[in-house]
Amino acid sequence: xxxxxxxxxxxxxxxxxxxxxxxxxxxxxxxxxxxxxxxxxxxxxxxxxxxxxxxxxxxxxxxxxxxxxxxxxxxxxxxxxxxxxxxxxxxxxxxxxxxxxxxxxxxxxxxxxxxxxxxxxxxxxxxxxxxxxxxxxxxxxxxxxxxxxxxxxxxxxxxxxxxxxxxxxxxxxxxxxxxxxxxxxxxxxxxxxxxxxxxxxxxxxxxxxxxxxxxxxxxxxxxxxxxxxxxxxxxxxxxxxxxxxxxxxxxxxxxxxxxxxxxxxxxxxxxxxxxxxxxxxxxxxxxxxxxxxxxxxxxxxxxxxxxxxxxxxxxxxxxxxxxxxxxxxxxxxxxxxxxxxxxxxxxxxxxxxxxxxxxxxxxxxxxxxxxxxxxxxxxxxxxxxxxxxxxxxxxxxxxxxxxxxxxxxxxxxxxxxxxxxxxxxxxxxxxxxxxxxxxxxxxxxxxxxxxxxxxxxxxxxxxxxxxxxxxxxxxxx
Numbered sequence: 001x002x003x004x005x006x007x008x009x010x011x012x013x014x015x016x017x018x019x020x021x022x023x024x025x026x027x028x029x030x031x032x033x034x035x036x037x038x039x040x041x042x043x044x045x046x047x048x049x050x051x052x053x054x055x056x057x058x059x060x061x062x063x064x065x066x067x068x069x070x071x072x073x074x075x076x077x078x079x080x081x082x083x084x085x086x087x088x089x090x091x092x093x094x095x096x097x098x099x100x101x102x103x104x105x106x107x108x109x110x111x112x113x114x115x116x117x118x119x120x121x122x123x124x125x126x127x128x129x130x131x132x133x134x135x136x137x138x139x140x141x142x143x144x145x146x147x148x149x150x151x152x153x154x155x156x157x158x159x160x161x162x163x164x165x166x167x168x169x170x171x172x173x174x175x176x177x178x179x180x181x182x183x184x185x186x187x188x189x190x191x192x193x194x195x196x197x198x199x200x201x202x203x204x205x206x207x208x209x210x211x212x213x214x215x216x217x218x219x220x221x222x223x224x225x226x227x228x229x230x231x232x233x234x235x236x237x238x239x240x241x242x243x244x245x246x247x248x249x250x251x252x253x254x255x256x257x258x259x260x261x262x263x264x265x266x267x268x269x270x271x272x273x274x275x276x277x278x279x280x281x282x283x284x285x286x287x288x289x290x291x292x293x294x295x296x297x298x299x300x301x302x303x304x305x306x307x308x309x310x311x312x313x314x315x316x317x318x319x320x321x322x323x324x325x326x327x328x329x330x331x332x333x334x335x336x337x338x339x340x341x342x343x344x345x346x347x348x349x350x351x352x353x354x355x356x357x358x359x360x361x362x363x364x365x366x367x368x369x370x371x372x373x374x375x376x377x378x379x380x381x382x383x384x385x386x387x388x389x390x391x392x393x394x395x396x397x398x399x400x401x402x403x404x405x406x407x408x409x410x411x412x413x414x415x416x417x418x419x420x421x422x423x424x425x426x427x428x429x430x431x432x433x434x435x436x437x438x439x440x441x442x443x444x445x446x447x448x449x450x451x452x453x454x455x456x457x458x459x460x461x462x463x464x465x466x467x468x469x470x471x472x473x474x475x476x477x
Contacts (some may be wrong), residue, residue, distance in 0.1 A: 001043040002472070003258045004461075011040065015167075015205040017157075019266050020191050027313040030162050030185070040167035044230050051129055052165055055094075056174035059139040060160040062087040066146040067154040074149030091136045091143075098128050103333030111173075131171035133330055134243065135260075137297055139164055142178040144301055150179070159185055168259040171251070172472055175293040179266065189267035197443030199264035200450055201435075204457040206257030209250035210472065211465035217243040217420060226390055229403040236412045237403045243417065244390050245383045246424040249278065251473045252291070276428040278382075281374040283347050288384060298323050317352065321345035338359060338386045338398060343385040378426075 001008050014037045022029040040047040062083060069080040085205075086267075142163070146154060155163065155178065163181050164170075212278040225232050225240035232240070253274040260270045277289035287295045303323045328341020365373075391397035442450065 001040050003255065003262075004207055008042075011036075014050060016265060023189055023191075023267070026186060027158075030158050030173065033167075034158065034161050034165060037162070037165035037167040037170060039166060042334075043172050045127070045129070048129055051132075052135075053362070055091075055135055055139055055160045056157070058090060058162055059087065059143055059164070060155065060157045062090075062143050063146045063151070063160065064154045066143060067151055070147075070149055074152060076149070078148055084143060084404060087143040088140060091140050091282070095132060095136045098126060098132055101126055102274055133428075134169075134171065134173050134234055135164065136176070137330075138175055141297065141301065145178065154180060154240075166268075169264045169266075170431075172255050172259070172295055173291070174256050174259065174270055175297055176270055180271055184268050191267070194267060195264050195443075196447060196450055197439055197445075199261040200454040201439055201442060202261030202264070203258045204454055204461070206254040206259075206261065207458060207461045209254030209257065211461050213420060213424065214247045214250040214254060215466050217247040220414070221417050222247050222390075226396075226400065227411050229400045230406065230408055232403065232408040232410045232412060234404045234406055234408075235408065235477070236408070237400060237406075239413045239421065241383050241387055241400075241423075242421050245278070245379075245386050246421055248386065248473055249274075250424065251461075254389070254474045269376065278377055278379060278425055279375070279428040282372055283344065283381065284353055285346075289343075294327070298327050298331075302326065313356075317349045320348050324348060331389070334392075335394050336391050339388045339394055340385045342387070343381070347381050432454045 001011065015033075018032050018036075019029065022032050038049055038052060041052055066080050066083045066087070069077055069083055071077050102451060122171065125289075142155070142160070145151060159182060160178075161178075162185060163178055166176075169176055218458075221236070221240045222244045223392065225236055226244070229237055256270075256273040259274075263270050271293055273292050275289040276290065277286050279288035280289055303319055306319045307315060322345070324336065325341045326344030328337040328344070329340070331337045331340070387400050388394065388397045391400060442453070445453070
């Protein structure tokens with residue numbers, strides 16, 4: 001079910017009303033939210049119901065077994081370690097089957113053919129479930145945390161089911177950890193203290209990003225140029241690359257804005273997932289601002305267990321590169337995502353090397369100029385990597401980049417496209433105090449006026465947006 005649809009609007013009105021009526025009765029409320037979340041997830045594919053149920057039962061049960069196998073002081077035991085490993089293998093096996101089976105078959109087949117062997121390819125008819133990567137990562141975080149002794153008492157199966165399936169974030173994040181959501185399940189929520197002003201502004205902002213900005217850039221320049229780059233001038237290709245950087249940001253951050261806003265209206269606070277990433281002066285800072293919940297997940301459950309920066313510099317560099325490579329592969333079963341991760345990993349390593357080598361040295365340039373050059377370099381490296389992320393193949397990405405210097409005669413660059421891209425980048429540098437003041441002012445309005453303002457805003461979004469709503473980009477992950 002897509003957020004910017006009438007179906008979701010009707011669904012949410014029912015859930016919002018039922019949630020606040022049942023909130024004083026915890027058991028009834030949890031069963032209601034669980035049923036609503038299952039309905040939301042399985043709205044388009046009924047078999048998603050069984051997938052979600054299987055994930056809940058398996059990981060909830062494993063969490064209980066792991067906690068029971070810990071020592072008296074919640075220390076790890078040989079049994080608890082093996083149970084955590086079994087849970088990790090089980091989740092990754094499920095993810096691997098749906099996401100990487102055909103990728104593995106095709107890669108092996110191509111390799112055998114390159115060796116001169118005549119083999120046929122059998123591509124399986126596997127449908128990738130929406131949000132499977134987010135679900136498995138969220139489930140894994142809970143089981144791994146239980147193995148670390150962070151849970152003295154495991155979650156009940158009902159609580160774990162609500163945590164894993166909670167509909168606002170189930171298909172595209174943010175990746176909410178159990179210790180962030182579970183304490184809120186049993187906490188008292190006063191409907192009079194719901195941060196409606198913040199929620200309404202988030203929902204409007206998310207809808208505007210997705211329906212207006214993302215859709216406009218996709219239809220006007222990104223999709224046509226990426227589909228046939230050889231027909232377009234280098235100038236059009238350059239702006240198509242910049243436009244895609246804005247499109248994916250508007251699309252993904254738009255989803256999480258709506259998810260956080262919807263959760264707020266139900267009385268729940270989700271972690272922030274984006275913080276003006278295109279204002280970053282380093283790639284390390286970019287990953288502190290882009291998909292923040294995934295960045296923290298990779299840090300806590302992959303980078304640190306690999307050794308983090310506790311070893312030699314070469315050891316640290318290896319860990320950085322490997323984490324980004326695996327992060328790229330997490331996004332999809334295509335070599336384009338591996339290259340995307342390698343670009344980020346390689347630049348993160350190079351960034352550290354340069355900083356360590358030039359530490360204490362002054363370039364003799366004005367500080368503001370240095371910052372401008374840093375921003376320009378980081379932004380363009382990120383955009384370069386997005387080309388591989390967006391392309392259907394590595395060859396297609398190189399064809400797109402090669403056309404920057406090509407001779408196509410079509411143009412997809414209009415004044416409005418330039419304005420939208422430049423304004424979107426410039427908006428990243430707006431001081432946070434400005435939207436905060438706007439929220440305070442909006443919050444002083446009567447609730448009825450807030451609802452009217454949101455309704456008018458959504459009408460404006462609908463008027464400016466295209467016919468129909470394309471799925472969110474991150475639904476495929």
